[in-house]
Amino acid sequence: MVESTEAITINSIIGEGSEFRGEFKVKNLLRIDGYFKGTILTEGKVLIGRTGKVETDIKAGIVVVGGEVLGNILATKRVVLLSTSKVKGDIITPSLILEEGCIFEGRCTVNKQPL
Secondary structure, three states, X not given: XXXXXXXXXXXXXXXXXXXXXXXXXXXXXXXXXXXXXXXXEEOOEEEEOOOOEEEEEEEEEEEEEOOEEEOOEEEXXXXXXXXXXXXXXXXXXXXXXXXXXXXXXXXXXXXXXXX
């Protein structure tokens, strides 16, 4: 599923057992395996691991969720909800992939027009 044009450089990691609150602005990839509360802004990718829990609004190019998100997701390319994910909030994206077993509570707008 990884496209060759996507950045794979991890700029920042919030590791399991770590906690961070505030505003996060990154250029490429942010991975969250701990707890985060605040806002996330990136043109790159946000990956929330199985142990990750975020209370945030996310604005990113690509968002992949394996953990928990309480907040809205705005993605300019796509959103992927893995089977272990729990999302409570609204999603706006041109492409949405839902694995069987994911939990999603909210509204979703899939819009092919640029955001």
